[in-house]
Amino acid sequence: MNSPVIENLSDLEKLAVLGHGNGGTVYKVRHKLTMEVYALKITRFGEDAGCAAKVQQQATHEGEILKLVDSRFVVRCYGVLDSALDDGGDMYFVMEYMGGGSLQDVLRTRRRLPETTISRVARSVLEGLRYLHGMQIVHRDIKPSNLLINGRGEVKIADFGVSRVVADTMEECDSCVGTCAYMSPERVDPERWDGDYSDGFAGDVWSLGVVVLECHVGRFPLIPPGQKADWATLVFAICLGEKMAMPESASPEFHDFVCRCLEKDWRKRGTVEELLHHPFVTRCSSGRLVVDNAF
Numbered sequence: 119m120n121s122p123v124i125e126n127l128s129d130l131e132k133l134a135v136l137g138h139g140n141g142g143t144v145y146k147v148r149h150k151l152t153m154e155v156y157a158l159k160i161t162r163f164g165e166d167a168g169c170a171a172k173v174q175q176q177a178t179h180e181g182e183i184l185k186l187v188d189s190r191f192v193v194r195c196y197g198v199l200d201s202a203l204d205d206g207g208d209m210y211f212v213m214e215y216m217g218g219g220s221l222q223d224v225l226r227t228r229r230r231l232p233e234t235t236i237s238r239v240a241r242s243v244l245e246g247l248r249y250l251h252g253m254q255i256v257h258r259d260i261k262p263s264n265l266l267i268n269g270r271g272e273v274k275i276a277d278f279g280v281s282r283v284v285a286d287t288m289e290e291c292d293s294c295v296g297t298c299a300y301m302s303p304e305r306v307d308p309e310r311w312d313g314d315y316s317d318g319f320a321g322d323v324w325s326l327g328v329v330v331l332e333c334h335v336g337r338f339p340l341i342p343p344g345q346k347a348d349w350a351t352l353v354f355a356i357c358l359g360e361k362m363a364m365p366e367s368a369s370p371e372f373h374d375f376v377c378r379c380l381e382k383d384w385r386k387r388g389t390v391e392e393l394l395h396h397p398f399v400t401r402c403s404s405g406r407l408v409v410d411n412a413f
């Protein structure tokens with residue numbers, strides 16, 4: 119689809135609520151003139167002035183990055199409507215509509231996915247990361263709810279709320295941003311794992327490793343079932359835990375792929391380029407993305 123410019127909220131008609139996130143609500147909308155369907159993400163700035171400023175800064179940052187991105191492995195943004203910013207109001211992102219929902223939705227209903235499907239998910243995410251990293255963008259929040267599926271079963275990376283352009287200066291609380299369950303050891307405990315020297319790209323690979331393993335195991339894989347996923351438990355599991363919930367039925371290729379992603383030392387971890395050539399990824403059929411019975 120060519121990139122239409124959407125400048126007015128009044129051009130859009132709300133059709134349904136697609137979901138809620140930490141920052142706001144996502145609606146299915148239709149452009150009144152073209153009848154094209156989009157997802158409209160509304161980020162609210164909240165009552166608390168300090169918090170609102172932070173969310174506003176994050177949303178503005180998300181908008182700036184989104185406008186630069188044009189890849190078939192990354193959810194497109196067709197407009198950022200920020201006219202309400204002066205009033206400290208909401209911010210609107212007009213996004214490509216991904217009718218298949220998120221990978222999290224798929225895992226909720228199917229629990230486990232076959233390796234062929236996981237392999238295709240991994241490949242799409244790696245292609246998306248190759249594109250983003252090539253633009254010096256670290257995503258920093260790769261997780262199942264940020265991997266969206268369109269009507270053709272294609273998986274794309276979404277949500278740049280906490281990503282950053284590498285050249286940007288890091289904020290003081292930088293290592294706390296994002297979803298800690300999928301965070302790499304060097305982000306969770308930079309002192310122990312030399313995180314201050316990492317450019318962040320390897321952190322996205324770690325997160326992909328957790329997602330891939332979760333798709334096979336059918337639950338968050340770094341802590342035993344039934345254990346509460348509080349901060350301390352997660353930090354221990356991510357930074358020190360030796361045992362991975364590797365399923366017995368996993369193929370040697372899957373096993374090796376996950377181990378390359380979940381290497382605790384970011385300097386030794388697999389790179390996006392290396393993993394795109396990994397047998398677990400190359401064995402999935404070429405050309406098409408994720409199109410099988412799973413989605």
Ligand SMILES: Nc1ncnc2c1ncn2[C@@H]1O[C@H](COP(=O)(O)OP(=O)(O)OP(=O)(O)O)[C@@H](O)[C@H]1O
Pocket residue numbers: 136137138139140141142143144157159193213214215216217219220223263264266276277
């Ligand atoms: N472009 C889109 N097309 C279709 N559905 C979408 C789209 N973007 C988001 N959604 C749906 O809306 C839900 C909320 O998305 P949102 O990005 O606000 O939060 P999240 O990623 O789920 O959580 P968090 O705020 O913690 O990152 C998603 O889980 C997904 O189901």
